[in-house]
Amino acid sequence: MKSGFVVPTDLDPIERHPKAVGPGERMRMHNHMCYGCGEDSPNGLHLEIYAGEGFTIRASMEVEPHFEGGPGVLHGGILTTAFDDVMGMAPLLVGPSAVTVHLEVDFLRPIPVGSTLELSATLLGRQRRKLYTEGVAHIGDPDQPVAVAHAIFVSINAREHFAEHLDKSQISDEYKQRLSRP
Numbered sequence: 001m002k003s004g005f006v007v008p009t010d011l012d013p014i015e016r017h018p019k020a021v022g023p024g025e026r027m028r029m030h031n032h033m034c035y036g037c038g039e040d041s042p043n044g045l046h047l048e049i050y051a052g053e054g055f056t057i058r059a060s061m062e063v064e065p066h067f068e069g070g071p072g073v074l075h076g077g078i079l080t081t082a083f084d085d086v087m088g089m090a091p092l093l094v095g096p097s098a099v100t101v102h103l104e105v106d107f108l109r110p111i112p113v114g115s116t117l118e119l120s121a122t123l124l125g126r127q128r129r130k131l132y133t134e135g136v137a138h139i140g141d142p143d144q145p146v147a148v149a150h151a152i153f154v155s156i157n158a159r160e161h162f163a164e165h166l167d168k169s170q171i172s173d174e175y176k177q178r179l180s181r182p
């Protein structure tokens with residue numbers, strides 16, 4: 001497998017947060033209007049994302065005809081979006097919210113429209129606020145990945161980070177109030 005991403009060898013160990021969602025349980029939605037996993041996003045991917053064992057996350061995605069890029073195959077940007085969202089849930093296993101600062105994808109094989117894409121993410125470790133993750137996608141044989149991704153997320157204080165933009169969001173007033181509480 002070809003990948004230019006170098007995972008640091010001196011990552012600090014991580015511990016699952018005592019309040020993190022348990023293995024097999026659905027991850028709590030971070031935003032009901034999120035294009036990746038929000039149930040109210042009108043044109044979103046509507047990913048259902050589950051916690052796995054250890055520091056893993058998984059989700060499935062039906063490759064719908066309107067996700068086409070090349071003839072008959074999934075658009076690379078849609079796959080990247082799905083990775084961003086699924087991998088972005090991994091930091092929540094160990095602590096507070098984090099946002100993507102770097103994401104790269106190795107596209108290994110075309111992904112036909114009509115297939116079921118299985119996505120998984122693993123949190124590899126941290127360096128200060130940086131959380132390193134790896135993602136893998138396959139469409140049948142788990143030993144034959146169709147894409148691999150690496151991302152760095154940086155932990156944030158969500159209330160402060162999103163405060164300036166809350167007025168532009170389509171999230172519910174209740175959720176807005178929750179996010180704007182000091």
Ligand SMILES: CCCCCCCCCCCCCC(=O)SCCNC(=O)CCNC(=O)[C@H](O)C(C)(C)COP(=O)(O)OP(=O)(O)OC[C@H]1O[C@@H](n2cnc3c(N)ncnc32)[C@H](O)[C@@H]1OP(=O)(O)O
Pocket residue numbers: 030031084085088089097098099100101102127128129130152154156158
């Ligand atoms: C409750 C609701 C909340 C929702 C939560 C969301 C859940 C998410 C779910 C998933 C949704 C989908 C996901 C989405 O769509 S997330 C949406 C897309 N992402 C963003 O909008 C993030 C935009 N970036 C920023 O706002 C700032 O950069 C932040 C605030 C993140 C950091 O700026 P800040 O000034 O605070 O910190 P810093 O600059 O000292 O950086 C800190 C460390 O990071 C390192 N670094 C920085 N950039 C890079 C880089 N490109 N490659 C490698 N490393 C990088 C940097 O060297 C430093 O490392 P070190 O010095 O310690 O070694």
